[in-house]
Amino acid sequence: MIDRLRGKAIRRYGVVFLAFALVFSLAGCAAEEEPAAEEPAAKEPVAEEPIETTDLILASTTSTQDSGLFEVLIPAFEEAHPEYKVNVIAVGTGEALELGQNKDADVLLVHAKAKEEAFVADGFGIDRHDVMYNDFIIVGPAADPAGIKGATVADSLKKISDAGATFISRGDESGTHTAEKALWEKSAITPAGGWYNSAGKGMGDVLTMASEMAAYTLTDRATYLNMNNDLQLEILCEGDAVLFNQYGVIPVTDATNMEGAQVFADWIVSDEAQAIIGEYGVEKFGAPLFFPNAG
Amino acid sequence: MEVFWYALVDSVKLLFGGDAALYEIIGLSLRVSGISLFLAMCIGVPLGYLIGAHRFCGRGLIIAIVNTGMGLPPVVVGLTVYMLLSRSGPIWDLYLAWVGQDMPRVLYTVTAMIIAQVIISTPLVTGVTLAAIASVPTELRLQARSLGASKLQEAVLTVKEARRGVMAAVAAGFGGIISEVGAVNMVGGNIAGKTRVMTTAIQLETGQGNFGLALALGLILIGISFVIMNGFTRVQQSGGRYER
Numbered sequence: 001m002i003d004r005l006r007g008k009a010i011r012r013y014g015v016v017f018l019a020f021a022l023v024f025s026l027a028g029c030a031a032e033e034e035p036a037a038e039e040p041a042a043k044e045p046v047a048e049e050p051i052e053t054t055d056l057i058l059a060s061t062t063s064t065q066d067s068g069l070f071e072v073l074i075p076a077f078e079e080a081h082p083e084y085k086v087n088v089i090a091v092g093t094g095e096a097l098e099l100g101q102n103k104d105a106d107v108l109l110v111h112a113k114a115k116e117e118a119f120v121a122d123g124f125g126i127d128r129h130d131v132m133y134n135d136f137i138i139v140g141p142a143a144d145p146a147g148i149k150g151a152t153v154a155d156s157l158k159k160i161s162d163a164g165a166t167f168i169s170r171g172d173e174s175g176t177h178t179a180e181k182a183l184w185e186k187s188a189i190t191p192a193g194g195w196y197n198s199a200g201k202g203m204g205d206v207l208t209m210a211s212e213m214a215a216y217t218l219t220d221r222a223t224y225l226n227m228n229n230d231l232q233l234e235i236l237c238e239g240d241a242v243l244f245n246q247y248g249v250i251p252v253t254d255a256t257n258m259e260g261a262q263v264f265a266d267w268i269v270s271d272e273a274q275a276i277i278g279e280y281g282v283e284k285f286g287a288p289l290f291f292p293n294a295g
Numbered sequence: 296m297e298v299f300w301y302a303l304v305d306s307v308k309l310l311f312g313g314d315a316a317l318y319e320i321i322g323l324s325l326r327v328s329g330i331s332l333f334l335a336m337c338i339g340v341p342l343g344y345l346i347g348a349h350r351f352c353g354r355g356l357i358i359a360i361v362n363t364g365m366g367l368p369p370v371v372v373g374l375t376v377y378m379l380l381s382r383s384g385p386i387w388d389l390y391l392a393w394v395g396q397d398m399p400r401v402l403y404t405v406t407a408m409i410i411a412q413v414i415i416s417t418p419l420v421t422g423v424t425l426a427a428i429a430s431v432p433t434e435l436r437l438q439a440r441s442l443g444a445s446k447l448q449e450a451v452l453t454v455k456e457a458r459r460g461v462m463a464a465v466a467a468g469f470g471g472i473i474s475e476v477g478a479v480n481m482v483g484g485n486i487a488g489k490t491r492v493m494t495t496a497i498q499l500e501t502g503q504g505n506f507g508l509a510l511a512l513g514l515i516l517i518g519i520s521f522v523i524m525n526g527f528t529r530v531q532q533s534g535g536r537y538e539r
Contacts, residue, residue, distance in 0.1 A: 092502040092503055092504070094502065094503035094505070095501065095503060096504075097504055098505075099504075101504075171499075172499060172503060173503040197484075197486045197487075197489065198488075199484055199485055200485040200486075200487065200491065200495065200499040200502075201484065201485055201499075205484075209403060209484050211382070212382050212402050212403065213400065213402075213403060232383075
């Protein structure tokens with residue numbers, strides 16, 4: 001918080017300093033005699049200077065960060081709205097919502113629809129809009145010891161649990177973990193035992209662990225594709241309708257930068273941003289990682 | 296302020312609440328750091344004696360290296376141990392080449408956590424020990440030698456003489472690893488019931504937004520550290536009574 005304020009102050013003084021510098025260079029010697037009197041004149045040139053920016057804190061999830069989407073999305077937003085500087089805090093969905101509840105974040109981009117709706121219903125968020133979705137996949141070692149390739153999600157989970165094949169769960173109450181628990185529940189299986197490892201870590205870490213342990217795990221496609229080169233894992237189960245992962249944007253009620261939060265929330269559902277989301281990953285992976293569905 | 300009070304109350308409730316999972320996590324923390332500390336002592340105290348009590352070429356450089364080791368970032372140690380133990384790491388390849396079969400997995404086990412913590416705590420134990428040994432008057436060792444003490448007897452005598460400093464070294468080593476999260480998280484994997492320790496549990500609860508619970512766990516960890524450090528201090532001070 002203090003750092004943010006300090007950052008703002010530096011920027012503000014920076015603008016004043018630039019304005020002074022400009023006045024001096026324009027007015028030359030005259031300015032040296034009476035700089036104070038010249039100050040009002042500085043206001044006009046200021047418009048041509050870099051616009052004063054305010055910080056915007058975007059709390060999102062590690063899996064969104066790991067997908068690399070922000071590296072194209074945030075610069076595009078800052079170009080469209082140069083008055084805001086976006087700071088991404090990538091944490092678990094639970095922590096992101098807690099940060100929002102404590103008003104330490106201005107806007108949230110997370111993927112746990114039920115929790116998000118409860119968050120807005122409790123008055124912590126102004127509203128919630130669908131932004132995009134991606135899908136979950138089950139990945140595992142190429143040898144596929146439980147033989148799940150080509151099976152439905154329910155069958156795959158049953159085969160994994162029957163075979164006692166090593167499975168790694170995020171175990172961190174993240175959006176992905178919430179989805180995973182729902183899938184086990186739908187399959188009427190209570191995952192427990194030595195084969196089920198609850199890691200309590202982010203998606204990237206869990207994929208690395210699964211690769212090292214030759215284990216199965218549930219991941220979002222984006223993170224998997226982004227890390228695929230370093231992993232000894234293959235997609236074994238995909239395309240099932242239950243693997244749908246919806247992202248939503250929520251401006252936080254009474255946030256430090258409420259205005260910026262609203263501007264970001266409006267922008268990310270705009271045609272411009274939606275087009276960027278839809279194109280992301282096509283060049284690198286041959287297929288989009290996220291499917292925009294704000295409409 | 297209230298949140299801190301609640302955390303304090305919660306920590307006491309948790310500690311005496313009979314939660315088996317919590318006791319297991321506390322037990323694992325103590326086991327991993329205890330074994331690591333023991334191994335670090337076995338390496339660090341003799342090493343500290345050898346460097347501290349002898350004059351040789353390059354001593355200054357070695358002390359500088361040990362002192363640098365005292366500030367090793369745990370996450371870098373974790374990363375290095377991870378890369379060494381990885382399925383695509385050098386040890387795996389060597390094992391396969393020599394033994395002819397896949398190495399049993401060490402990564403994401405308690406063993407990996409101990410390896411990382413030994414690497415973190417050994418320089419701490421060594422560095423503080425050598426400083427304590429170096430401050431023992433040379434005359435003591437000369438006298439012992441003149442009375443016919445063997446090299447081992449001389450070493451034992453010197454370490455005994457420097458025991459307060461050596462206990463401080465052990466405390467420094469313990470403090471460095473019981474509170475450490477970067478390395479155990481990376482090489483242990485924070486797997487529930489297998490490799491989850493206090494620090495990684497705190498990090499996990501923080502990540503889930505359970506700040507109150509995370510803080511309560513933190514207070515428990517600090518409390519346990521206090522009890523253990525208090526024990527060290529008692530041992531450290533006990534010698535004084537006989538001397539006076």
